[in-house]
Amino acid sequence: MALVVQKYGGSSLESAERIRKVAERIVATKKAGNEVVVVCSAMGDTTDDLLDLAHEVNPVPPARELDMLLTAGERISNALVAMAIESFGAHAQSFTGSQAGVLTTEKHGNAKIVDVTPFRIREALDKGNICIVAGFQGVNKESKDVTTLGRGGSDTTAVALAAALGADVCEIYSDVDGVYTADPRIVHNAKKLDKLCFEEMLELAASGSKILVLRSVEYARATGVPMRVRSSYSNDPGTLVTGTMEEIPVEEAVLTGVATDTSEAKISVLGIPDTPGNASAIFRAIADAEINIDTILQNISSLEDGRTDITFTCPRADGPRALEVLKKIRLEQGWENVLYDDQIGKVSLVGAGMKSHPGVTAEFCEALRDGGINIELISTSEIRITVIIREDDVEAAARAIHEKFELGGDEEAVVYAGTGR
Amino acid sequence: MALVVQKYGGSSLESAERIRKVAERIVATKKAGNEVVVVCSAMGDTTDDLLDLAHEVNPVPPARELDMLLTAGERISNALVAMAIESFGAHAQSFTGSQAGVLTTEKHGNAKIVDVTPFRIREALDKGNICIVAGFQGVNKESKDVTTLGRGGSDTTAVALAAALGADVCEIYSDVDGVYTADPRIVHNAKKLDKLCFEEMLELAASGSKILVLRSVEYARATGVPMRVRSSYSNDPGTLVTGTMEEIPVEEAVLTGVATDTSEAKISVLGIPDTPGNASAIFRAIADAEINIDTILQNISSLEDGRTDITFTCPRADGPRALEVLKKIRLEQGWENVLYDDQIGKVSLVGAGMKSHPGVTAEFCEALRDGGINIELISTSEIRITVIIREDDVEAAARAIHEKFELGGDEEAVVYAGTGR
Numbered sequence: 001m002a003l004v005v006q007k008y009g010g011s012s013l014e015s016a017e018r019i020r021k022v023a024e025r026i027v028a029t030k031k032a033g034n035e036v037v038v039v040c041s042a043m044g045d046t047t048d049d050l051l052d053l054a055h056e057v058n059p060v061p062p063a064r065e066l067d068m069l070l071t072a073g074e075r076i077s078n079a080l081v082a083m084a085i086e087s088f089g090a091h092a093q094s095f096t097g098s099q100a101g102v103l104t105t106e107k108h109g110n111a112k113i114v115d116v117t118p119f120r121i122r123e124a125l126d127k128g129n130i131c132i133v134a135g136f137q138g139v140n141k142e143s144k145d146v147t148t149l150g151r152g153g154s155d156t157t158a159v160a161l162a163a164a165l166g167a168d169v170c171e172i173y174s175d176v177d178g179v180y181t182a183d184p185r186i187v188h189n190a191k192k193l194d195k196l197c198f199e200e201m202l203e204l205a206a207s208g209s210k211i212l213v214l215r216s217v218e219y220a221r222a223t224g225v226p227m228r229v230r231s232s233y234s235n236d237p238g239t240l241v242t243g244t245m246e247e248i249p250v251e252e253a254v255l256t257g258v259a260t261d262t263s264e265a266k267i268s269v270l271g272i273p274d275t276p277g278n279a280s281a282i283f284r285a286i287a288d289a290e291i292n293i294d295t296i297l298q299n300i301s302s303l304e305d306g307r308t309d310i311t312f313t314c315p316r317a318d319g320p321r322a323l324e325v326l327k328k329i330r331l332e333q334g335w336e337n338v339l340y341d342d343q344i345g346k347v348s349l350v351g352a353g354m355k356s357h358p359g360v361t362a363e364f365c366e367a368l369r370d371g372g373i374n375i376e377l378i379s380t381s382e383i384r385i386t387v388i389i390r391e392d393d394v395e396a397a398a399r400a401i402h403e404k405f406e407l408g409g410d411e412e413a414v415v416y417a418g419t420g421r
Numbered sequence: 422m423a424l425v426v427q428k429y430g431g432s433s434l435e436s437a438e439r440i441r442k443v444a445e446r447i448v449a450t451k452k453a454g455n456e457v458v459v460v461c462s463a464m465g466d467t468t469d470d471l472l473d474l475a476h477e478v479n480p481v482p483p484a485r486e487l488d489m490l491l492t493a494g495e496r497i498s499n500a501l502v503a504m505a506i507e508s509f510g511a512h513a514q515s516f517t518g519s520q521a522g523v524l525t526t527e528k529h530g531n532a533k534i535v536d537v538t539p540f541r542i543r544e545a546l547d548k549g550n551i552c553i554v555a556g557f558q559g560v561n562k563e564s565k566d567v568t569t570l571g572r573g574g575s576d577t578t579a580v581a582l583a584a585a586l587g588a589d590v591c592e593i594y595s596d597v598d599g600v601y602t603a604d605p606r607i608v609h610n611a612k613k614l615d616k617l618c619f620e621e622m623l624e625l626a627a628s629g630s631k632i633l634v635l636r637s638v639e640y641a642r643a644t645g646v647p648m649r650v651r652s653s654y655s656n657d658p659g660t661l662v663t664g665t666m667e668e669i670p671v672e673e674a675v676l677t678g679v680a681t682d683t684s685e686a687k688i689s690v691l692g693i694p695d696t697p698g699n700a701s702a703i704f705r706a707i708a709d710a711e712i713n714i715d716t717i718l719q720n721i722s723s724l725e726d727g728r729t730d731i732t733f734t735c736p737r738a739d740g741p742r743a744l745e746v747l748k749k750i751r752l753e754q755g756w757e758n759v760l761y762d763d764q765i766g767k768v769s770l771v772g773a774g775m776k777s778h779p780g781v782t783a784e785f786c787e788a789l790r791d792g793g794i795n796i797e798l799i800s801t802s803e804i805r806i807t808v809i810i811r812e813d814d815v816e817a818a819a820r821a822i823h824e825k826f827e828l829g830g831d832e833e834a835v836v837y838a839g840t841g842r
Contacts, residue, residue, distance in 0.1 A: 016477035023478070052495065057444075057501050058435035058508040065507070067499035068515050072493040076471065079490035080478050085478035086486070094489050099565070144520070 002168040002213065003125075004029055007039040007135065007158035009174040012232035013077050014044035022173075022232055023084030026130060030090055035125050037165065039135040039158040040081055042073025063108035067137075067148045071097070074134035074154070082132045093124045094132040096154060097146075101164075102138035104147045110184060111138060111147035113156065113219075116164035125165075152213025159216045162373055163223035170220065170227050171238075172212060177231035178239035179204070179211055181257035184413030187402045188396045193256065193410035195217060199245045201227075201258045203384040208349035217241065217392025245352045245383065255351030255360070255405050258398050262345045262391050265319035266292055266377075269309040269326060271336025279310055283332055289325045291318040295346070295379045295386060307336070311377060313388065316342050342375070345394035348386040349401055360405075361385055367404035373397050423589040424546075425450055428460040428556065433653035434467035442504035443594075443653055447551060451511055456546050458586065459731070460556040460579040461502050463494025475702070484529035488569045493556035493698040495575070496730075503553045514545045515553040517755035518567075522585075523559035523578060525568045527614065532568035534577065534640075537585035540652045545584075553704050554582060573634025580637045584644035591641065591648050592659075593633060598652035599660035600625070600632055601819045602678035605834030607816045612830035613660060614677065620666045621677045621771055622648075624805045628769035629682025662827060666804065675828050676772030679819050681683070683766040683812050685715060686740035687798075689732040690747060692757025700731055702754055703747065710746045712739040716767070716800045716807060728757070732798060734809065737763050764817035769807040772823055781826075782806055788825035794818050 006029065008022050030036045036128040050069050054061040061069075078094040085092035121131045135154025140147050149156055155172055162170035181202070196204075198221035205214040211229055220227050220241070230238035245253075270279045279298065286293055296312040314322050323340045330338055354360050362364035364385050368375060374395060377388035389397055402408055427450065429443050451457045462468075471490050475482040475650030482490075486686060499515040506513035521540035542552045556575025561568050570577055576593055593704035600622070603611040617625075619642035626635040632650055641648050641662070666674075693699045700719065707714055717733045735743050744761045751759055775781050785806050789796055798809035810818055823829055 016474060019478050053437060053497075053501060054504055056438050058504040059667040060508075061504045062507050065500045065513075065515055067505040068503070068517075069497055072500075075496070076474075076490055079493075080474060081485045082486040082489070083475055083479040083482040086483045087481075092486075094486055096567075098490075117571040146517075 001033055001035060001170065003035040003037070003165055004110045004327050005037045005158050005162040005165070005167045005170045007154055007170070007172050008041065008081075008156070008232060010044050010046070012173050012176045013040060013081070016080070016231075019077070019080050020084050022324070023081055023088055025232065026081070026085055027088040027090045030130055032308075037121060037131045037133060037161060037167070038081065039133050039154055039161065040074060040077045041075045041135050041154040043080075045078065046073040046257070053379050063293070064145055067108045067146050067334050070148055071134065071137040071146050074136055078134045085130055085132075091128065092130040092132055094134070095120060096134050097137035097157065098139035100133040100161065100421065102160065103141050104138035106140045106142055106147075108145070108147055109141065113138060113160045116160045118161060118164050121165065125393065133157065135173070154213055155213045155216035156219055159219045159223070159225055159227065161355040162225045163219070163268060167225065170225050171217075171230055172227060173230050173232040174211075175231060175233060176211055176229070177234050177236040179213045179228065179241070179257070180413060181407040182398055182402050183260060185409065186260065186398050188257070189408035189410070190413040191407065192236075192413070195240045196256050197240070197243045197245050197248055197352060198241060199383060200352055203240045203348070203350040203381065204257060206345060207259035207350060207384065207386060209259045211243070241313040248352050250356050253352040253356055255349060255353045255407060257350060258402050259348045259350060259405060260345065260394050260398050261348075262394055263316055264313040264344065264346060265316040265340065265342035266311060266313050266344045266388060267319070267322055267326065268309060268339040268341075269335050270309045270339065270417050272310060273334050274306050274308045278296070278333065281329065285325050286314070286322055289321060290313070291322050295377065295388065297377050297379060303360055307351055313344070313346070322391050343391045344388050345403065346386055346388055347394055347397045348384055349405070350384045352383050354385070363404055364401060367400045368397055371400040372395055373400070422454055422456060424456040424458070424586060426458045426460065426579050426583040426586070426588045426591045427640065428575055428591070429502075429653060430575070430592050431462045431464065431465050431467070432596045433594050434502070437501070437664060439842045440498070440501050441505050441508075444502055444509055446653065447502070448507055448509040448511045449502065451551055452826045458542060458546070458552045458554060458582060458588070459502065459552050460582065461498045462494060462503075462556050462575040462577055467494040467497065478762045483757060485566055488529045488567050491569050491665055492555065492558040492567050495557055498557045499553050506551055506553075507669035508606050511551055513551040513553055516541060516557070517555050518558035518578065519560035521554045521582065523581065524562050525559035525570065527561045527563055527568075529566070529568055531571035532561065534559060534570065534581045537581045539582060542582070542586065551727050554578065573636055576634045576637035580640045580644070580646055580648065583646045584640070588646065591646050591761055592650050592651055593637075593648060594653040595632070596652070596654060597632055598655050598657040599650050600630070600662070600678070601834060602828040603819055603823050606818050607677070607681065607813075608829065609833050610829035610831070611823070611834040612828065613834070614622065616661045616663070617677050618664045618666050618669055618773060619662060619691070620804060621773055622662045623736070624769070624771040624802065625678060625680050628680035628765060628771060628805065628807060629684070630680045633662070659678060669773050674773040674777060676770060676774045676828060678771060678828060679823050680769045680771060681766065681815050681819050682769075683815055684737055685734040685765065685767060686737040687734050687765045687809060688731060688740070688743055688747065689760040689762075690756050691730045691760065693731060694755050695727050695729045699754065702750065703731060706746050706750060707735070707743055710742060712743050716798065716809065718798050718800060732768070734765070743766055747767060765809050766812040767807055767809055768818045768822065770806055770826070771805045773804050775804050775806070785822060788821045789818055792817055792821040
């Protein structure tokens, strides 16, 4: 008997009809002889609707109350899924994050899970029940207040519960039937992957793939819980995410896929006096403004004037604020200029196979050159190459790289929409 | 410094705008030097919308999950009211029923409060905070599951909290500005009462007045918490419900008002062999079907054949079921016939003044006679006279009685709508 944790996103639960479909699948999993724990997100757009209401009554809603408000969304979907399961003749019991033992840090709105003590879940499973747990929420240890885990929190709840319960697999359901070698809306012969390792999935998620939330993959890697990405609309087995890079035999290591990201902006600080501490002044200012930095590149100093340039990317939504912060300290720091550019895009190639194939970077750049695409910035990790290019070039670049490394399949991929949290 | 508990119904919280109005009133109460605890119902039609969803996924939703679902409504309104209060510069903290220490019986869907241990509320009040408590919900002591208190549960939450905290008053806000001598939609010069005693309010509520839920008044009487019925749309002081009948000096005891009720049906069991145990067979059958009986009347036995008739009323919604239950046992019990009639209405006159005025019943019947209204059934308590008449005669009867006893004011009453739960 296997223990399966399943997580369903908002789009899988957007109507009573969809909820009944999901319930049918859960009951089938149970009837196949498994113990089943289900984590649900809020239905469809519930979270956004509640946020709108909050801002109507208070433009700056207090974080504690916002958490109390938003967690109502998961309570609703949770209870409905449990009801639907009962109508298919199986027994279900729903639990809030607090009842399921999801303990978090104090910080409202973006709490971190510190411990999961799923006594009540274990008890209910032993009685033969299906357990439905509200995702995205927990309770903080000190003040016993309800907290939320931030965007993607339900995925993290699912993985954390799976780890605490020693589950055999954590299935993440959305409207996408797996991890593809590229976004099928951009690359039409993108191929669904059967399997990839945690590091590859992490690099893809960090490079713009929306299919799994970075935090949940990090949690799964740390605890060794296999994840399976599946669609609640089909019976496709989806994509298995498991194992570490080290476990992949060299001859089996391949290139996984291409990820694209057009949600970032580029900021360049020019003419920085090349003395120790100058770079840190930039990143301290940005960190104090609570802005996340993605790619960073520092050019070598110019020999003539001993000055250097630093370029980095950050979420486009935070771009203007980052620019403002840096312009404020430009003069006192002696920087020549600060430039802002949000017409950029990021294309990445990811794969454990890169380690054993030293020619990949060269081929990657040749593919872009042959497509007439200018590279503005390159950054690499052990299993990833990322370039920053013009936003308008992103789709052509993804296609060129995908083709160069022969990642595609013979068939046209199914085009999908975005996923819930 | 007084401790004030305020309860706001769904119609007072139906939009972000109304929530801000309510918050303003709460903050004003706090700034006037009071400690304030607020109990909120779910916004507008939220509860009904959630019920609809539940029945879409499962025509017979399990009670535990239904409670988990419905309590989300109060969490939402609660958090929004707390946010709105913060935007007016005061400090608010919202609590679920469980966090507020509302402990209930195990029964889902219609749990009873068994204890209130408001430690966290007291602590938050001591810090100078306004406390917002989700109405209609609690947690059962044994299984630690979320329960709901049934219709009118939020009023009961408010009174129970007021009692546990030793509050000076429990204000019940809706869209009605007090208790009237009659329904102003029927009797146009109905007068708002400044004050009445618990027993009078209980009789009015039991006789069809929708303004306060019977259970909450019973709880208030048992614990001695003064209640004040007020409108969230005006600054009218409303109606105070306090004290017992015994405390009213005879010379001050008056007739309180007229209540009407057209939600009941009448069932007559005819030709019952007049032997011990025959009446109990009827009421056992009805009780086993979980149908509430209101008025009961047994005629004296006919001398000729030693048989009797019993007539009772019950909610119209349960009428057909009650009829079915009785018809099933008619033959074995030897009853001649079972008749059903749902074109009836109930008109009651209530008031402590009745005790010291023996002529009231006579005058009451005369008023109906002069109006050409036929009485089908009379039942009385110490401070109430109730008649069952044709449904079509109810409004005329209410007006006739109201006028006969000169209960009206000089001005036209404001017409109001129904109240939330």
